[in-house]
Amino acid sequence: MNKLDLEGTAHLLDELDKKLMVLLRDGRTLIGYLRSIDQFANLVLHRTIERIHVGKEYGDIPRGVFIVRGENVVLLGEIDQNKEDNLPLRQVSVDDILDAQRKEQEGKVEKQKLMSQALKERGFQMNSDMTHDDY
CATH class of the missing domain: 2.30.30.100 (SH3 type barrels.)
Incomplete structure (x- = not known):
């Protein structure tokens, strides 16, 4: 140090x-x-x-x-x-915010799947370890 x-x-x-x-x-x-x-x-x-x-x-x-x-x-x-x-x-309550967080995360995953599919259709191959934040 x-x-x-x-x-x-x-x-x-x-x-x-x-x-x-x-x-x-x-x-x-x-x-x-x-x-x-x-x-x-x-x-x-x-x-x-x-x-x-x-x-x-x-x-x-x-x-x-x-x-x-x-x-x-x-x-x-x-x-x-x-x-x-x-x-x-x-x-909001803990239950409500955890539910909203789960829904937000599911939306991000769905968006990532759509992005991956669009790239694949255009001939790009994504590494399975990559996330949306990596590109």
Whole structure:
């Protein structure tokens, strides 16, 4: 680890006990209170929720204490409580947001199949490991 990495991680000490939003490499969004951090930027979040957005709706799934490996963090920042209270989104139940997320994912898969079929008809062959995001 170089000096710059240590300085970057040390700056996170200023965020202890603050409410943070953490975007993970797999696309999940976590919101919780930063309780601990180490030299590898591993995080311990307390009173964590996983927030799922679909269109103009969102739902929060309680996750409790959550440990995040630093290498999985894409973005993190402090939550502005005033702005969080005035979100231009509508909160829905966990069941409703999970159902909307499933439908959204099914739509993406169907769109990918149509794209693959159109390419195949034009003589292109897609690698079966590729996803829509790969091209």
